[in-house]
Amino acid sequence: MRRPLIAGNWKMHKTVREASEYIRELNELPWDDSVEVAVIPPFTCLFAFWEARSRSRIRYGAQNMFWAREGAFTGEISPLMLLDLGCDYVLLGHSERRQIMGESDRMINDKLRLALETGLLPILCVGETLEERESGKAKEVVGEQVRWGLQGVSPHPGLVIAYEPVWAIGTGVNATASDAQDMIRFVRDIIQKEWGAQAAQELRILYGGSVKPENIGEFMVQDDIDGALVGGASLDPKVFADIINFRST
Ligand code: PEP
16 A cells, blocks of 8 residues: 655745744644655755754655765755755656756756665656647656656665646646546556566655645545645645645545
8 A cells, every 4th residue: 555645846935934834834734644745845944844853744855956965066955965954855857947957867867866875765757748748749758757767776665756747737737637647557557667566566656737625636536646746735734734635625
């Protein structure tokens, strides 16, 4: 049985003070402990999560990292610094980084290997653009991103993949639950070929793209969807809690 994971990606939102307030509010709301909850705030807010760690049920991680442990890389963040702040997760290959910052599959693979080597759990984001979907290339693109992202990586039970169609991110237009299930099953089949049946059964694969309280239930009843990566709707703790409590929403 894979434990559902609901992860909130704050992108470039919130100050440290706002993060502290959010952590307090979310922890005061009831949620079902069979669901794992994580928040992926901007780097600066990680301190608030670290500071609250003894009284918080929220796991957390960073939105990016560099592919070296230390060195002359101005403006970059090492996985060791993230571990020092108590991070469990690191988001890698988010479409905003691939598209706006020009991150390649090769860079993402370098980061992913170092994340695992140092003890961080990567959440590898993959997903096709609208143009790629409309030209029938969605599976080819997602398949390549998965294979490239995991090149040279041995099976790891803690790694997470998030399928996030680019056209569904921040647009209010979500994929249908059956299209998301179809793509996520396709990703699990790739993992099975690369890593074997047991690793494929253990690996959590999330859906991301305009998830909200009104649609989370449709995704969570699908056989292969193990949770959600939530952007905009994770910024308000009450709305995020409604997503976490998808069984009763
Ligand atoms: C995201 O940023 O990963 C995301 C899925 O955003 P949104 O939920 O706002 O579409």
